[in-house]
Amino acid sequence: MKANPFSRSSAKKVNAGMNVVPYIDVMLVLLVIFMVTAPMLTTGVDINLPKAQTKAIEQGTQMPVIVSLDANGDLYLSYQDKTDEPMSQRELINTLTDLQKLPEYQAEDGKSNMNVMVNADQNNNYGDVMILMAKLQQAGIQKVGLLTAPPSANKSQKKQKQTDE
Structure with a gap:
């Protein structure tokens, strides 16, 4: 079957x-x-920092405010949750003045304890950096630091150029 x-x-x-x-x-x-x-997703202003051996500053509880000055002379401001916002010099002064009034940037004695880091391209004119420093002073900023890149990166680039030749 x-x-x-x-x-x-x-x-x-x-x-x-x-x-x-x-x-x-x-x-x-x-x-x-x-x-x-x-x-x-990569953010940030394209800055070619000057190379120098420096001592790292102590990081407090608050994030520093970073003012970037690119090679074209354009200003950018990074603070709290804002990253690389383009600004004019007048907007920079107004924003920094307003930020100093926030409680997270106030010391116990009522003075501002805001740390501002200047992230300037090494190809900037000295005068442009000095104008930026004067603007920070006009905004009432007391603590200013200059960002640099470690010199080891510069040495490895020189070695790479020598091996390419």
């Missing part, structure tokens, strides 16, 4: 395992999305 092709005994057994192929497809799509968007 021939077996009936429609009988249950000849049917394949049901695979109770999970099909992971759709999950792999989703993961690959997410990977591609992250690879495309990751370069766009």
Whole structure:
């Protein structure tokens, strides 16, 4: 007697395992999305800092305010949750004056304890940096630091140039 092709005994057994192929497809799509968007997430003003051996300043509980001056003379301000906001010199003075009034930048004696770091490109004119320092003084800033890059980066670049030649 021939077996009936429609009988249950000849049917394949049901695979109770999970099909992971759709999950792999989703993961690959997410990977591609992250690879495309990751370069766009880098923030910051392109500054070529001067190289110098300096002592690191002590970090307090508050984040310092960073004023960036790029090679074109454009000003940017980074503070709290704001990053690299372009500003004019007048806006910079007004913003810094207003920030000093916030409680997180007030010392116990009522004076401002705001730390401002100047992030200026090494190709800037000395006069441009001095004008920026004068503007900070006009805003009432007492504590100003200048950011530098460690000299080891400069030495490795020189070595790389020598090996390329």
